Amino acid sequence: MKIFKGRDPKRYTLPNEQQLRCPVCQGETFHRAFKKLNTSGAELVGLAWANKDATCMICAGCRHILWFDF
Ligand SMILES: [Zn+2]
Numbered sequence: 331m332k333i334f335k336g337r338d339p340k341r342y343t344l345p346n347e348q349q350l351r352c353p354v355c356q357g358e359t360f361h362r363a364f365k366k367l368n369t370s371g372a373e374l375v376g377l378a379w380a381n382k383d384a385t386c387m388i389c390a391g392c393r394h395i396l397w398f399d400f
Pocket of ligand 1: 352353354355356357389390391392393394
C-alpha cells in the first residue's frame with residue numbers, strides 16, 4: 331500500500347541538531363506530514379496546545395508515527 335505517492339522518504343534533523351531516528355526500528359528516513367491537532371482529541375489528554383499545527387513523521391521502515399510540536 332502506497333500512502334505517499336511520488337514522495338521519497340527523507341532524513342531529518344531536529345531543532346536540537348539531532349538526527350531523527352525511529353525508536354522502534356532505528357530507521358533514519360521518514361515521510362513528513364502536517365496535521366492540525368484537533369481539540370476533541372487534545373482535550374482528552376488535557377493538552378493546552380490543542381489547536382496548534384503539528385508535524386508527524388512516519389518512519390519509512392516500520393510506519394511508526396512520531397509527533398512534533400513544530
Ligand atoms: Zn521505524
